[in-house]
Amino acid sequence: MEEKTRIKTGIIGCGTISDVYMTNISKHYHNLELVWAADLYAEKARQAQQKYGIPCAGTVEELLADPEVELVLDLTIPAAHYSVNRQCLEAGKHVYCEKPLALKFSEAKELTDLAASRGLYCVSAPDTFLGSGIQTVRSIMDSGRIGKAIGFTANMTCPGHELWHPNPGFYYRNGGGPMFDMGPYYLTALVYLLGPIQKISCFSIKGRPVRNILGKQTETEVPTTYTAILSFVCGAVGTMTMSFDTWKTRLPLLEVYGTEGSIEVPDPNGFSGKVEIFDGNKLQETVNAVKDPFPAKLIAMMQNQEACTEEVPSEFAADPDPRGNMRGLGASDLAQALLTKRQPRVSSLVSLHVVEALNAFEISARSGRAYEMTTTADRTEPMGKNWELWEVK
Numbered sequence: 001m002e003e004k005t006r007i008k009t010g011i012i013g014c015g016t017i018s019d020v021y022m023t024n025i026s027k028h029y030h031n032l033e034l035v036w037a038a039d040l041y042a043e044k045a046r047q048a049q050q051k052y053g054i055p056c057a058g059t060v061e062e063l064l065a066d067p068e069v070e071l072v073l074d075l076t077i078p079a080a081h082y083s084v085n086r087q088c089l090e091a092g093k094h095v096y097c098e099k100p101l102a103l104k105f106s107e108a109k110e111l112t113d114l115a116a117s118r119g120l121y122c123v124s125a126p127d128t129f130l131g132s133g134i135q136t137v138r139s140i141m142d143s144g145r146i147g148k149a150i151g152f153t154a155n156m157t158c159p160g161h162e163l164w165h166p167n168p169g170f171y172y173r174n175g176g177g178p179m180f181d182m183g184p185y186y187l188t189a190l191v192y193l194l195g196p197i198q199k200i201s202c203f204s205i206k207g208r209p210v211r212n213i214l215g216k217q218t219e220t221e222v223p224t225t226y227t228a229i230l231s232f233v234c235g236a237v238g239t240m241t242m243s244f245d246t247w248k249t250r251l252p253l254l255e256v257y258g259t260e261g262s263i264e265v266p267d268p269n270g271f272s273g274k275v276e277i278f279d280g281n282k283l284q285e286t287v288n289a290v291k292d293p294f295p296a297k298l299i300a301m302m303q304n305q306e307a308c309t310e311e312v313p314s315e316f317a318a319d320p321d322p323r324g325n326m327r328g329l330g331a332s333d334l335a336q337a338l339l340t341k342r343q344p345r346v347s348s349l350v351s352l353h354v355v356e357a358l359n360a361f362e363i364s365a366r367s368g369r370a371y372e373m374t375t376t377a378d379r380t381e382p383m384g385k386n387w388e389l390w391e392v393k
């Protein structure tokens with residue numbers, strides 16, 4: 001019998017982000033065979049069908065009724081994720097969902113339990129952590145170059161998506177806000193690098209409670225700045241700020257601090273980027289070599305920061321995608337996991353853990369208390385040779 005090399009895949013939700021998924025699947029991810037496109041508005045699915053030469057297009061029900069479809073990519077809006085994912089699992093399909101898996105923790109738990117009871121996978125994006133940037137960081141950390149991880153800072157701050165987005169209303173309604181929108185990128189990267197979160201203590205504010213949404217003054221339903229302290233099971237502690245209220249800042253996007261050095265992590269919302277490492281041992285040696293007492297040692301410490309900073313080349317020969325947008329890598333990895341009977345790197349445990357954390361920020365900010373996480377997460381395998389999933393067709 002011929003070896004199976006492709007997983008028959010359907011996409012539900014043919015909106016903005018579907019374009020990059022469909023492009024990448026048709027051009028690069030050889031182990032995904034795009035056989036169906038569906039949308040609430042079947043017309044949108046038919047447009048995608050024509051553009052990408054997809055064999056079938058229509059409604060969600062029609063897609064789910066087709067026994068050929070093994071895996072569904074749910075690219076609908078976050079408010080629809082729970083119900084669409086549930087329908088897919090009930091129809092016996094594996095699910096790879098855009099972020100987040102569901103809005104409520106109870107819903108995400110229901111989905112992962114249902115998937116497990118049926119022997120299916122139900123996982124969610126982001127898959128940016130599988131890109132060369134965060135993979136390189138993971139490799140540095142695993143090599144012990146920065147010692148034991150003890151801290152981090154994670155910051156996504158911007159003035160608000162209404163400045164540029166053609167339809168920004170949903171960012172300010174329940175289920176929106178900077179934490180649900182951007183938190184999954186940062187949290188998934190942190191969990192991949194540090195392991196599971198233990199506790200979250202958060203404060204939030206509606207920094208600018210009335211926003212100009214397409215020319216109309218609109219009250220936000222959700223906080224627009226969250227600042228939190230997180231502790232991880234590994235012992236690391238750090239801060240996280242997600243804000244739609246900040247005009248300008250010099251905060252780093254993501255840095256990880258270890259007993260022997262620091263790493264500047266590239267944007268978790270991208271697949272690649274510059275990785276910089278600060279070598280604490282080198283600084284120590286440089287300062288030790290200065291024989292004169294204070295202030296010479298202090299001056300040496302201050303003046304040698306740059307000399308101890310080094311850009312680390314990517315683990316991978318080159319970022320294969322000039323757009324830096326490899327979306328679909330997680331789905332392709334899931335397909336490979338199904339084909340070779342291994343665990344996917346985007347795991348259901350991490351997807352669920354991230355949804356619990358997203359809700360934890362809200363709960364802690366409202367209650368004024370630290371939230372203790374009830375779920376755990378696996379620190380899944382590095383990409384290694386699976387980088388080759390991306391194929392230039």
Ligand SMILES: NC(=O)c1ccc[n+]([C@@H]2O[C@H](COP(=O)([O-])OP(=O)(O)OC[C@H]3O[C@@H](n4cnc5c(N)ncnc54)[C@H](O)[C@@H]3O)[C@@H](O)[C@H]2O)c1
Nearest residue numbers: 013014015016017018039040041075076077078080098099
């Ligand atoms: N737009 C981006 O830049 C971006 C980037 C990364 C991730 N995402 C994520 O991708 C997902 C989709 O975002 P988008 O920007 O493409 O949204 P969008 O609104 O442009 O597209 C969503 C599509 O889903 C369809 N849809 C909605 N509810 C449905 C339902 N119940 N059944 C079937 N179809 C349904 C809509 O008709 C629409 O075509 C979200 O989870 C978002 O967080 C978006």
